[in-house]
Amino acid sequence: MTATGTRAARGGTRPIRLSPGDVLRLGLIGVRVRKMRAVLSALGISIGIATMIMVTGIPSSSQQALLRQLTALGTNLLQAQPQQDGGTTATLPRNADVMARRIGPVTHASAVANAHRSIQRTDRSDPDDSIGISVLAARDNLLSTVNGSVHSGRFFTTATDRYPTVVLGYQAASVLGFKKLVPGEPAPQVVIDHRWFTVIGILDPMPLTRDLEQSALVGWPAATKYLHFDGHPTVIYVKARDDAIDDVRGVLPATLNPQVPDLVQVSRPSDALAAKRASEHSFSGLFLGLAGVALLVGGIGVANTMIISVLERRREIGLRRALGANRGHIRGQFLTEAVVLSGLGGLAGALIGAVAVAAYATYQGWPIVIPPTSVAEGVAGALLVGVVAGVYPSVRAARLPPTEALAAA
Structure with a gap:
């Protein structure tokens, strides 16, 4: 075979590349089909993010109100x-x-x-x-x-x-x-x-x-x-x-x-009040730790959901492999699904946390302060949890042999 023929043969076996939009649509399949499971999986993430927003937002609102009061009284x-x-x-x-x-x-x-x-x-x-x-x-x-x-x-x-x-x-x-x-x-x-x-x-x-x-x-x-x-x-x-x-x-x-x-x-x-603010920050650190635990539990829940999803969808995986999808496509699909689950949970948690902070600050008569960095870090943390939680299930799905997957009941 000539060099040109060799290149043509190689070009004919070149794997199909999926666009980011295609990968996202594939990742959303599991979320759309199993809506209740997706909601329950994202719940742990949303609780963790909501707690994080509340832990940072409520003390910030309290501190702003305190600073205003101190300014009026005479700092x-x-x-x-x-x-x-x-x-x-x-x-x-x-x-x-x-x-x-x-x-x-x-x-x-x-x-x-x-x-x-x-x-x-x-x-x-x-x-x-x-x-x-x-x-x-x-x-x-x-x-x-x-x-x-x-x-x-x-x-x-x-x-x-x-x-x-x-x-x-x-x-x-x-x-x-x-x-x-x-x-x-x-x-x-x-x-x-x-x-x-x-x-x-x-x-x-x-x-x-x-x-x-x-x-x-x-x-x-x-x-x-x-x-x-x-x-x-x-x-x-x-x-x-x-x-x-x-x-x-x-x-x-x-x-x-x-x-x-x-x-x-x-x-x-105002020196005595500075000590009070320091004690409030100590409790904020405690609640941030609880928010981290909630995120960890939420991540474990997402990982567990993805593993069960892989077991239930082995025939789908085998069919896609038989139609030409390679391991990278399968990994991308399930990893994207895990990230989407965590991302939705993070967005829902940020919204719930912001509403809770606004409601509590309004009830107390404080200015509403929601640190943008906390919201951004919370959503980014949720996405990171999704990546970590989806790595093992996606790799496991990609390693399933097509014949074994098709033969699954």
Whole structure:
């Protein structure tokens, strides 16, 4: 035989190549014919992907809501207070808040001071029973510094801070039995250090400054006049620009107490919430592990379905082999079917997870945050599981001898 004839003979036995569309149509045959089995096989994959989307989406929505709340309440708020020195608490200068206000990036600075006095609902109450409420001297600009607001009544002004008036924190008002102040009605009174003080305001809750919620605030001049307050602040509140908050935190101790800056402790109210977010991330890692287990179980289910499908369709495999399909065609058909099953499960799981995140975030009043990377990674993971789960069944189907497959009952 000539070289040309040899090439022609070789060309005549060249295997037929299937286009990607043909392979996909072949892979969909098993899914269309056995719909219920396909649904049950994809269910495990969809549960795993839905769990993954929920585990990443719900904490992201919660974190976004928390960040918004912190921004509104004051993530750029610092608290400075003196520490103990040899058993006695160090003191801050009387004008410490004014000194802090001189720092360039600082936008607001205010102060409160413990007057070391008790408050009672009436003059018949036990004066030794403080009922857990601290009496604090407060500057007029305290609310603007800590982003506080008045629930009812009003806060101190230069016209009222010198008189025996008091503004109650939200929790303190609840303990004393006051819910709100009604305009036009006589203002209630409380007793502080055997003197009647008129309640002129009740504050809204302030989650980042819980101490103020449980306090009774008296104007700075009034505390000096009626409560014999020495004028030294015990807590300085400083608000600074977000981009300079760490720099201000570094220089604040030396600014407030140049002689012994080590005796000034500076903290951020949001630091405690950072620990809360860290614990949430720990639980997110646990749930991500559970999502991985669900994906593994789903992959095993797909592999089991494909193996059973190979056993049930041996005659189909034999017929296709007899009509000219080679092993590669058979492998491609069953591998594609496994990937399609997993892909459908992944898409369904991503949709279910996104709907669940949106519903839960809406119920909680949070912004809806669904990380696109989580959706993409979830679907890609489902496809990968499909590839892994379909390798063995597809290879097993391709290795079936045509005569044995045709002879199968």
